[in-house]
């Protein structure tokens with residue numbers, strides 16, 4: 001996976017880059033690159049935004065600045081670029097991110113995430129440069145960086161070699177192995193704490209019964 005993130009705050013990704021599964025994915029050949037539109041803006045004073053036409057509060061990210069940033073990095077017109085790779089604009093108004101979309105992105109060899117700030121993107125960025133518009137939930141964050149990290153985290157953990165234990169991503173919430181249902185409850189030692197006992201079936205070592213119990217609990221959680 002070749003993941004590029006267009007952000008005015010590249011330093012926000014320093015912590016993310018140090019997370020174990022991201023380190024593993026990068027060691028296995030994936031890349032994570034940040035592109036700062038301020039480094040490519042054709043405007044003076046590293047300007048990237050402007051007041052909205054029609055009035056209103058806040059500033060809007062300019063289409064000419066995003067165009068320049070994408071052209072500088074990819075050496076191709078972004079209108080053409082989106083036919084070659086997924087370009088995801090992060091927006092509260094986008095398609096809700098779910099496990100199916102994460103799997104789709106994880107299967108893509110190349111992905112670019114556009115992080116908005118302030119009042120968001122000039123709509124022409126979304127219309128002409130993005131192949132997808134994705135929201136991580138029906139609420140408004142201050143910027144696209146956290147949304148990009150949520151998406152990238154979910155995608156990276158699906159890549160081969162990212163998780164210490166390969167099975168960890170096979171049987172978990174919303175996976176095919178669980179028929180798209182949430183995962184069953186998990187317990188560890190101590191078997192009893194403050195009178196709260198771990199279900200007996202998990203302590204008995206009978207694998208078929210454990211499997212049945214887990215499927216039933218997962219089904220219950222889905223309803």
Ligand SMILES: C[S@@+](CC[C@H](N)C(=O)[O-])C[C@H]1O[C@@H](n2cnc3c(N)ncnc32)[C@H](O)[C@@H]1O
Pocket residue numbers: 089090091092093114115116117118119120121134135136137138139140141142143144145147
């Ligand atoms: C303050 S928000 C802009 C909100 C915009 N004015 C609106 O009302 O929809 C700034 C940026 O944060 C990102 N963002 C905020 N909430 C998000 C969400 N729920 N999912 C994905 N991105 C989000 C987007 O990139 C957005 O352009």
